[in-house]
Amino acid sequence: xxxxxxxxxxxxxxxxxxxxxxxxxxxxxLTSLAVVVFxxxxxxxxxxxxxxxxxxxxxxxxxxxxxxxLASYLLGGxxxxxxxxxxxVTALIVSWVTVGIVQLPAEALMLxxxxxxxRNVIGFFTAIxxxxxxxxxLRLIG
Amino acid sequence: MERERKKKGxxxxxxxxxxxxxxxxxxxxxPEVARQALSFFIKVLRKMLPVLVLVFVLLLAADLxxxxxxxxxxxxxxxxxxxxxxxxxxxxxxxxxxxxWYALLRExxxxxxxxxxxxxxxxxxxxxxxxxxxxxxxxxxxxxxVLCLYLIGFSVVTGVLIRKLEDxxxx
Numbered sequence: 001x002x003x004x005x006x007x008x009x010x011x012x013x014x015x016x017x018x019x020x021x022x023x024x025x026x027x028x029x030l031t032s033l034a035v036v037v038f039x040x041x042x043x044x045x046x047x048x049x050x051x052x053x054x055x056x057x058x059x060x061x062x063x064x065x066x067x068x069x070l071a072s073y074l075l076g077g078x079x080x081x082x083x084x085x086x087x088x089v090t091a092l093i094v095s096w097v098t099v100g101i102v103q104l105p106a107e108a109l110m111l112x113x114x115x116x117x118x119r120n121v122i123g124f125f126t127a128i129x130x131x132x133x134x135x136x137x138l139r140l141i142g
Numbered sequence: 143m144e145r146e147r148k149k150k151g152x153x154x155x156x157x158x159x160x161x162x163x164x165x166x167x168x169x170x171x172x173p174e175v176a177r178q179a180l181s182f183f184i185k186v187l188r189k190m191l192p193v194l195v196l197v198f199v200l201l202l203a204a205d206l207x208x209x210x211x212x213x214x215x216x217x218x219x220x221x222x223x224x225x226x227x228x229x230x231x232x233x234x235x236x237x238x239x240x241x242x243w244y245a246l247l248r249e250x251x252x253x254x255x256x257x258x259x260x261x262x263x264x265x266x267x268x269x270x271x272x273x274x275x276x277x278x279x280x281x282x283x284x285x286x287x288v289l290c291l292y293l294i295g296f297s298v299v300t301g302v303l304i305r306k307l308e309d310x311x312x313x
Contacts, residue, residue: 005206006206009202009205009206010202012205013198013201013202013205016201016245016249017197017198017201017245019154019245020154020197020242020244020245021154022154022155022157022158023154023157023158023241023244024190024194024239024241024242025158025187026154026157026158026160026161027239027241028183028186028187028190029158029161029162029165029179029183030161030164031186032179032180032182032183032186033161033164033165033168033175033176033179035179035182036175036178036179036182037168037175037179069270069273070273070276073273073276073277073280073281074280076280076281077280077281086285090289093289094268094289094293097240097267097268097270098264098265098268098293100240100241103240103241105157106157106241106244107240107241107244109153109154109157109244110241110244110245110247110248111244111247111248111251111257111260112257112313114307114312114313115257115260115261115304115313118303118304118307118312118313119261119264119265119300119304122261122300122303122304123265123300126296126299126300129296130289130292130293130296133292134285134288134289134292137288137292138284138285138288141284141288
């Protein structure tokens with residue numbers, strides 16, 4: 001009974017996994033291409049000094065950026081050194097991990113188009129809100 | 143259901159073909175860019191293999207251990223605060239790229255998980271426990287702590303918004 005159940009579950013999981021593989025491989029290939037085509041230096045010249053606009057730009061860059069979250073810390077650290085505001089950098093770091101334009105086709109395929117769009121739109125705007133709240137909270141607590 | 147699964151499987155392969163076509167075009171225009179991207183891909187794929195094994199094990203465990211009744215009770219419409227907590231903690235603990243978790247979430251949703259809880263899970267993944275020391279190194283302890291608290295808080299906000307859309311049958 002248990003063996004039969006395990007066999008059935010293994011078959012089902014293998015089928016799910018095989019369906020998942022082209023999406024994972026495709027995502028990895030797409031991410032790798034994006035990382036090479038859009039090097040970090042491009043984003044440094046985008047920011048202008050206006051907090052709201054910079055937060056919007058930061059969230060946009062983070063949304064289309066792909067790659068390991070560690071890359072967002074490195075990029076964020078470099079941008080801070082280059083004089084970009086913490087609000088813009090925070091918006092970038094947050095949207096990097098909460099919004100995924102590159103992953104959107106995969107998310108839509110697996111969890112539904114509407115869910116993927118709504119979740120990413122919410123993620124984009126909350127990244128900006130969090131950026132302002134985070135920086136102002138830090139100012140408040142000194 | 144079976145037909146829908148097959149359709150989704152075809153979608154994944156079609157997606158891969160389109161990405162490969164993009165690589166083909168890039169290789170034709172800029173061979174060096176395509177070569178660099180492929181070498182980056184191989185490097186990341188090697189790092190991801192253990193995560194893929196973990197995903198397979200979790201998918202199997204979810205199929206074996208999580209009965210639809212348990213899902214409905216803990217992550218379904220009647221799960222309440224416990225469901226939100228399970229989703230948020232699960233998201234914080236989940237490792238690896240976001241798209242590796244889509245299959246598990248689809249599996250759980252087919253068994254009765256609420257869309258709002260899937261959204262909380264995906265949002266709370268923004269808190270990267272293994273990367274916290276690095277974040278502290280770059281931005282300081284206070285910043286890291288404040289940001290993480292806001293991320294967890296806003297995972298709930300996202301859940302509330304998705305739930306409203308879910309209740310209005312907009313998903």
